[in-house]
Amino acid sequence: MSKINFGNIVEIIKHDFKASFSNPIVTIVLIAIIILPSLYALLNIQACWNPYENTNEVEFAIANLDNGSTFEGTYLNVGNEIVKDLKNNTKFDWKFVTEDELRKGVHDGDYYAGIIIPKNLSENIASITSDNPKQAELEYLVNIKSNPVATKLTDTGANTVYTTVNAKIVQIINLAAYGKLGDLKDGLSSGAGQLYSGGSQLSAGAAKISSGAGQVSSGVSDVQNGASQVQSGANQVQQGSSAINNGASDVKQGSASIKQSASDLEKGSQQIQSQVDPSTLPEPMKQYVEGNIKLANGSGELAKGSSQLADGSVKLADSSSKLANGASNVAGGANQVAGGSVELAKGSLSLAAGAQMLSGSASQALFSAAGALSSSANSLSSITGINETELGDYFYSPIKLDRQEVFSVPDYGSNVAPFYIVLSMWVGAIITCVMITPGTSQGTKYKPVEMYFGKVILFVVMSMLQAAVTISGAYILGIYISNSPLFIFSAILVSVIFMILVYSIISALGQVGKGIGVILLVLQISGTGGIYPIEIMQDFFQTLYPYLPMTYAITLIREAQLGVVWSNYLPALVVLVSIGIVTIIVAALIKQKADKSSKYFEERLKESGLF
Template sequence: MELMSIDKIFHIMKKDSKAIFKNPAVVITIIAIIILPSLYALLNIDACWDPYGNTDNLDFAVVNNDQNATYNNASYNFGDKVIDKLEDNDDFAWDFVDEDDARDGVENGTYYAAIIIPENFSSNLLSINDQNPKQAQLTYLINEKTNPVASRMSNNAVNQIQSKINDEVIQTVNGVAFNQLSVMGQTTPQSSLSQLSYMNSSGVDNYFYSPTEVTKEKINPVDNYGSEVSPFYIVLSIWVGCVISVALIKARYLGESLYKPLELYFGRMGLFLVIGLLQSTVTLIGAFWLGIEVSDPGLFIGCVYLITIAFMVLIYSLLSLFGNGGKALAIIMLVLQISTTNGIYPVYVMNDFFQALNPYLPMTYAIGLLRNALLGVYWPTFFTGVYAMIAMIIATLLVTIIIKEKFDNVANKFEQALKDSGLF
């Protein structure tokens, strides 16, 4: 392996910087390369910011066919109660229609979903005193081909409506039940009545409504979904930015016969690293502007730059070593990492192949590193991510230094063969 000249490496970097500013078309292209990856991250984060908080534009049909029912000498219509509550509810764009319009609307996409309250709804809800109590049924219509996320959101709406109905029924039935208990209590011994007198009626009511209560304790609480997914989208945008860079900028250098392969490699690397760091700077500015949660701004900025350097060194080295084949490898790795690196879905819900692949992919450690910097630091996993990025940089440089000169002739012949085909 021949010794490199540091002067020649810096000479290449200087010529690259001059070449950019001499040509307005190059300046415009470089600016586009710098901005595009940040848009990918920021637009996705903004779109995911609070999807369940913006459901008021989702059209949801409600049909009330319920008939009055009598319970304890009083008339009830729980269907009307549901309608009254939904009229004051802004969670969805409720549309109160008849059953035919609701079914047609869900079928043709006018409504994302519909709820139909049947005629026997109240009578079944109040059948608690019958020998065979009946469970009330709601008909929930959903056209799942309309939109996969909207169908999940409408599921939440149905759960809310069911909860509101249960509250109404429990209040009604409990009132009657406790009246019956008080009548029974008149025949109980005095000692039993004295014990009942110490019972808090509201407490008893709460007990029968919900005998158990769950206290939710959040570790590293996050206020919005956009901040939760931001580590994934920021890391993904860094990788995409590196791929865009190597796709549009050549690793080869005019007059490269004057330089050794490693001089060319390190000389042109400077341009790619500067572009990658500028891409990340734009993404960081956008992330702070969006207001994503940042546990430690200093760590966040440092981690983004470290990840950028690690990814760019790896992807640029693939390009330098393999030419168009390196670009293809970077894209294949991108496709594999989108669903395999624990970014959105837990890796353990994936099949065995993806679970086995997960520990060997760069984005696995980059996403974990950013999660710590953004949403709360747990130092052992934080340093695991840092060490993984540093190890990737060192390993990539070492492998490239070892095989670059030997592999260059093979890579050049492969590139020439592609050019000669007239397709690449």
């Protein structure tokens, strides 16, 4: 690159500013160029100031055909309730018409959209709690051809009606379920009472078991004492039985002797009687003989009696022995009974202890369950005590969305202002560069680089004036601005960078540069995320997004205007300034090489008479 003559650059600058005021027509055109970009931004912002708050002029037709129904003995007409709610709704200009009027009006474009409430709407809604529920339906008609934005707005209106109906359905279902809570509460209360009563009875039974166990334990002591006495008596009986057995043996032997003696006496008596006739004997002898005969006979009788006594004694001895053996068996059985009674007592005590533990645990469990049921019943009681009207309102909207705005903006116009302000600056740069020629060094004494830097000053000044008008219009319009100094600085910087960028392209490439400027404008409208999130755009625009100057310019204006986050602002500032610097360097190099070719290209276009 040859040496630059700064005097030539100053000369070009002076010439341009002198020419700007030498002719009133030129001055008027320049003023128009300065004002036009701001109008592009401000008019669009004003048009979008509160578009979603002015929908009350959009006509939306409603045809209510609902015949109503009965729900749990109460008359229900959801269609009438919807109409009542919409009459208090100012979001749209609701028109309540017949079905035929609605269909014809939507078809002809008199209404953007309409909803037909069917005859069986309430009936179908009421059937939701029955065994055969039927889905409720609304007929939504929308004229897509009438207006692309209007149809999106009417979708919001349709959603309002749809939400109202769904909320009513939820309200009915929940109120029905709420009615069942009362029955459940009564059942829980009754069950809690029964469990508590059962626990009391079980505790009382446990006390009786414990008392009976004490009596069994006392009775066992008596049985053990009696068994000891029975055992002692049995021992005495056994000893007496032994004596009786011994006596019986002696009796048997004496009885045998008596029997033998009695037999001898009886034989002696018989001999005396056979040999002596007492009647023949003298008186003293007679009495003696008769006395011996009587004695012999008496001895026989005595012998017989003694024999019988001996036999009886033997029988007595046998019986006494059996008695002793029986007494011994009784004593043994008594001991067994006593032992069994002890085991019985131990088992009874164990049973009593187990019964006490069981009854204690069971009664405690019953009391706990009764308490839990009672608590649940009390909880349900607090719920079921709510006024059903208030509860219905709650079910109609059970959740409230608490919207917390970060960097709150008072109006939609202020929200879209960063996009339109930046866009107007790019448009202003194109208008300026098209209306004012960047100049060519061909046919002049100036070098291409001198021409580039000499002319750029006028364009930079024009961009600053355009930014000043736009900034003033933003304040007049009432656009929300969080940080005024930063906003003013950012707006001027963006306008200057854009002017340098567009001027450089056109200055270096001539008519081709103008086409490139317009193409960049088109791409940046959709590819910078100014209105719609870049994430919903096509992949092509998402790819271009980080390479477009307006991406960073919008970030600068948005942060300065709506609330600065320096971690967003500073990177965008660096990128945008870098774009400006790189553009100047590259454009100067290109103009040095391509200035002659661009001049030739422009002359050929002029020769056609079309350019």
